[in-house]
Amino acid sequence: MKNNIIEINKDEKNINPIIKVIDKDSFYDIYIYFKNLTKDEIVLKYINNFLILNLSLKNSKNDLLKFKRILYLNKINIDTIQNSVQANFIYLKVFKT
Secondary structure (H helix, E strand, O other), X not given: OOOOOOOOOOOOOOOOOEEEEEEOOOEEEEEEEOOOOEXXXXXXXXXXXXXXXXXXXXXOOOOEEEEEEEEXXXXXXXXXXXXXXXXXXXXXXXEEO
8 A cells, every 4th residue: 555545644543444535436445544443343324425434442441432434425325335454444435325
């Protein structure tokens, strides 16, 4: 992955996930980076052209942290989303209809 795709915040106090959406011709690339956290659960919903990301993440003390992000993505097919999950990083490829 190129370093310039996601600008990582060097502030150690910020625990919010960094989400970057790149609009391409036939799909959206969504990059989610969460420093010093691990993925517990991801739930995606698509309602009225809004993609709703519910993220459950855990910190080093095993505390559960919940985050919700709402993205306006017009005319997507939620059934064909491709994903890749690695340590501290999630990639979603969301195809347009």
